[in-house]
Structures are given as C-alpha cells and as structure tokens.
Amino acid sequence: MALLNSEDWYDIARDTNWTPRYVSEQALFPKELSDVLEMPLELLETFDEPYKVTYRDYVKTQREKDVGAYSVKAALARSQMYENASPGWKALLQMHFGAVSFLEYHSVSAFARMTRFGRAPGMRNMATFGSLDEMRHAQVHLYFAYEYLAKSRTFDWAQKAPRTDNWVIISERHTFDDLEHTRDAISAAIMTNFAFETAFTNLQFIALSADAANCGDFSFSTMLQSIQSDEARHAQIGEPLLKMMIDSGRKAEAQKLIDISFWRCWKQFSALSGTCMDYYTPLDKREGSFKEFMNEWILDQFVAKLEDMGMEKPWYWDLLLEDIEVFHHAQQLGIYLYRPTEWWHPIAGTNPAERAWLEEKYPGWNDTFGQVWDVIIENIRAGRLDSTIPKTLPMLCNMHGLELTGVPGRKWNLKDHTLDYQGRRYHFQSVVDKWIFEQEPERYAGHLSLIDRVAQGIVAPDGVMEHMNMAPEEYGIEGTNYAWVEAYDDALTTRRATGT
C-alpha cells in the first residue's frame, strides 16, 4: 500500500481538539495554567507551525544528530584534550556542565506543561517534540559530564547542582523558574521560546561552539551544535502565539513578557557566557568578544525579528547597551574573588596580553576594572593570597540573584536600588531589576537570597558553605595556581631595566 505524503494527512492528524462532555473546558484548561489572557479558542486553533515535522521524521533526524555527537566523542575519547586544555578552558567546561545540564532537564517539564495546557493542537504537537529535545539535551550533557568525572570531581555538579542551594544555582533557578515553570502555557512560551530561545541560545551554542572548535575541543563543539539545531524548532512555538496576541489586542501584555524575560536572560548569559568568552577562552582562540557576539547575534538579529513582528525594543534598551560594556567584567571580578563558593576552578584571564585585548575591545577597561585587578595582582605578588578572598558575603540583587555590582575605578557608579514592600527592604542592581519586581511583587516577594537567609538567621554566617552543599574538597580553587601573575613579574623587571 502506498504511503500518503505527510502534507496530505498532517493537518487532520494533529487536529486533536474536541468538546469535552464530562468536565468543563475551564476545568480541563484552567486559565492560570493555560492562558491568563483568555484568548479566544477559535483564534488559538489557527496556530499553524511553519515548520511541520512528523514523529517518524523527527526520530530519524534526532537519531542522526545523536549518532554524530556521540561518535565524535567516542573517536576523541583518548585524545587527552581535557588534560592538555588550558586552565581557562577547563574552568569553562566545569562551569558549563554544572550550570547548564539541569536547565536542559528542567526544560523537559517546561515543554510538557505546554503540551498539557496549550489549547492549540499545533502548539501541543511542537511542545511534545520540544520535551523530547530537552530530554536529549539533558542526556547528552550528563553523559559528556560523566565521562569527565574521572578527570575532575567538579563535573559531579552536572548531576548535583539542581539539588543544591549554591548561590549561582539559586540565581539560575530563580530566573528560569520564573520564565519556564510558574506561568501559564502561553506566557511561558513567549518568555521561553521567543525571548530566551530565539534570542539567547544562539550565543551559548553557536558562538561558544565556534570557540570550542578553535580550542580543538571538537566533542564539546559538536555537542553544542547538535543542541542548537533543535532550537530553531522551539522558536516556532513562540512566534505564532506572539502574532495572535498582537492580533487580538494583547500587544502590551506580550511586550511586557518579552521585556521581563529578555532582561532576566541577559543577566544570566552575561555572567556565565560573558565571563567564559572574554576571560576563560584562551586569547588566541577567541572568535570575537562577548560584546561583538551580543551585537551580532542578539542586538541585530533579535531586534530585526521583534520589529518584523510589529513589536518594540524593550524600553530599557539604552541601559542594556551600557550594561553590555560592564556587567560581565564586574561579575568576573566577583567570581574570581569568591572562588571558594563555586564548584569550578576560576581563572583571572587578565595577564598583560589579555588586558591589552580587553582594553581594545572595551575601551576604558584599564581605568575601571583594571584598577581592581591591579590590587589583586599586587596582593598575589606579595604572597597575600588571603587578601584576594573577601571575608564578608557580597550583596546579592533580589532579582537576578548575582552580585550587586557597578563600575569600579575612575568611573565608580555602584548604586543600590532599593524598594520597601510589606515591611521588607529589597535591593536591586538596576532600575530594570526593580521594575520587574514592581510588575508583580507577590510573585517575587517571598524569595530569600543567600544573603537574606543569613540576615534573617536561617543560615549561620559560618554555615554558608554547608548550606550551599559544598564539601571542603569542592571549594573552588584558583585554576592556574596563580601562575598568571608571573607575566607581571617579567613586565616589572623589563620596566625597571629599561627605566620606563
């Protein structure tokens, strides 16, 4: 019997909406879980994904992707890539697997919620594939990390991270729970599939994959590419929904969801990918600076897409452009100084040649962040290693959960944006973080950052490491054993000899 072409049966087969008789439509699809804005069902049923895929074709393609990623890994298993990698690349891998594996795994349930509560059959179909994709992403991450476990116990964090209250993990979880897990299916799709996956995953998976290939880490590079190839499909869930929101007079609500999500993702990617690209990746292997990637992959492409769809840039665009110049540099300082609190082994990435690159890519770096590094260098060179690790805990932002930072040195501009709500004072890094809180205070008010937990006596100051589930053997140590400052000894000797 001849098989029908998929286009002859696809639309009929995925049309799985019916009128429930035993329960009400509202009981089956409560608006809090399905669509708080209550778009008309007739409109939602017009959801038509531009890229249609059948289960049979899906499995075939995914299988090929898996075979590709796993066979590169197997072929390179004895390559000693990890042993020979620079300390920065090791730090990047350690941080990546601890920080990203659980996000992939959590995304399985984010898509599953869309599959259950989405009211459009096409959306449910795409979200089902999305869940399967994220399962694959989580598995490939855990498998690759498991292979590295024999080389460093830091890779245990691929498994362990989600069950800890490490400050980095709290920050990530707070962000992505907000976007992916605690809203109705349509809002979650706009925030996750449109703002997060369309805008940011390119940066993590294409830009980082290019750096990985340059470093000779072909198995990591192939793994990242294989993951990214699924993202284009995920983005398709957001776009038709966004169009429906605009068409049905809900543009302002859609814009707010995008503005919140975009900023929250920006903070995460800046702290994690920004530091990896501008400090951890070996200098001669960098494809471009984080700022250049942001400009190309996010600012240009995402804005074009937003405008194409009839949406506006987020209202804080000018602040974002300023933040791109500074936020990850400030976070890098914090990450380096608070290294015992991280599961990976951070490096400075600021030897003289690296500083020259930073100054070229971010003019003014030496007069600001460079000044703090000067003090760190002085302390290390004088053997005062203790002085390079702060004795007190840092202030954390009550929205992004990372260190509340500003610009140091000659352009000092640290400001704590506070807000009093129901008898509690909240601290924010920026007006945008504060604005997000103000949109729905009751959503965020109950959360306690690590510092709040100490301030409220829930965690004793000397019990912080234990609270973060960090055994002493897991405390982050300096990735180069301070070898990077040697270059400054040479520079100083030359300067003395030449009298310059």
Ligand SMILES: [Fe+2]
């Ligand atoms: Fe994923």
Ligand SMILES: [Fe+2]
């Ligand atoms: Fe995804």
